[in-house]
Amino acid sequence: MSSPTRCYITAHSLFCSLGDNTKEIISQVQSINQSNYEAYLQHLFAQKPYYPLTQNFDSEEQKLYRVIDHVVKACIQEAHLSEEEQKELAIFIGSTAMGISLNEEAYALYYQGKSDQAFNHLGYGYLGDYLETLTHSNHKALLFSTACTSSVNALAYAAKLIASKQIKRALVVGIELFNKATFNGFSSLMLLSKSKIYRPFDKQSDGIILGEACSALLLESEPRSAEDFYYKGSKNICDIYSETTSNPSGEPIFHTMDEALRNASLKLSEIDFIKAHATGSENNNTSEANAIALLFEKHGTTTPITALKPLIGHTLGASGTNEIALTLSCLKEGFIPPTLGFQERADGVSFTPLLNPVKRNGKKTNVLFNFVAFGGNTTSLVLSNV
């Protein structure tokens, strides 16, 4: 095997409730703070407690394809990829719901007698075909369905394949759009917040608030700017405690984070902050908090914690690329994003997350990203520009 090379994230794009371009998203992030957060959410949740995209569309089908087109083209444009380079893109997609909103739309029309076709598609491979055609890729797209770790698992594999020179460049797309199945499904599991204020790790935390967003990350073996972050290491495991909850001891999540650090050849003291998964569910408030405490104890030090779901909602399988894209945008602007909504530690939480943006003043940064999924899939990933 040839010696490994690095894998850089040379472009990224995000379309979420904060906006559809980096400038708009950063402006929003910088304008929301602990004082006006609740008012912001009241306005955002006028129709339902959900973080919606900033645009309306004529149909679910139009929405899906326009959103994908938008983030992919933004990424390609940012990197100024040539047509030849686009053909070299290996496509990786991560999502929980994939295109189920299209099937809901098709089924509703059929149920009303307005169509004689009950389904838009069976299986999600068609999304891969669409992206292959959009980019003229010579590669066969691969879709990951590992619930909330889908897109971060896709990213980890893409990065490792580039680092080991199996592929030259990759496009990793995370997509999660509103659909009744997911919204009503989480409701039936009684996991959604009733207070409609997102407060992970907080004493008043009462559950998840879902959101929709789509992101694309471009991965290459060479940086396009001195600020580009690169993949340093990751770990994926299966916590077999329960289908819907993590082991409350936090040990599987702790092992995942610890192994990710080991694979990245980093000590916790070298990590500038941890982006926690922080769903706001009772189980995660316990299990992930315990995991972080175990990590701090093992390494004999602490590091700042932040959580991004109060900004864009829980975007499930796409949360990997969405939250990484958002983090990278904030870091390029010179700050670590805060955890909005937090006021007082929940029982058993031994840390206070960042409450205000922290300026980096051009400092190079190591970040540990954490994601935890239904079905026990747990992934931690380290990015760096040091």
Add this chain to the structure above:
Amino acid sequence: MYIHQTYQLIEPDAPIATYKQRLSTLCKINLRRANKFNLLAVFGALSCVQNQPLSPNLGIYLATEHGPVESLTNVLEQVTKEDGVVMPFDFLGINTNASFYIAQALNASGKNMVLTSNHLSFEKALQLAYFDLTHHEVDDVLVGKVDASLCFIEPKHRPKGDKNNHDESCWLYANRNAENAIAKIEKIEEFASFEAMKEVYGEQMPTAVSHTFITQDAIRESCLLHVAKDDDGKCIVIEIEGL
């Protein structure tokens, strides 16, 4: 990558009770509320590794073209009705949790992936598993393709005329140890077109070409090429040497 075991279930559409009964002889985990897709997956995976010692760092890679279509249909029915209430187990059923059940049944806490790639799901999953094994991310791998029959959906409702009328759960177990192996995977290559593949393999075509799942009967050939392609001609070739 050395293949030690394979298991193939490709049978006419059978009711969920059939697989519950068959699975009860293999494992004791609670699958009372599991859907047919999950039961198929667990049954096939466990059948493959019966009496096979497994490492603590086993990787599980489940490939599927269609996923749990029966649960999907149930959920679509539920959300289309006025109250839109979704039954919790149907919601969980559409979130492809089959690999979790396999991991739980095998007490395996290693890597765990559910993967799709139009017409090439199994081959891409195997490609990923091969990468993980050769790079020591895992110590052994269980790779499978699972799809339940689409018989319950009238052909006119199958958007691409999907013809799958069989229940499928086909698995292989492999590791880096040559001892007692039945075959070795020499290489997995991906091509942008069938023509590009023939340029490489055209003059070296070995004695047997397999277009279907790798089985122990097929692997007995001294050298086997497993070839799979999608509608656009993109293909994956797996070179296998029988041992």
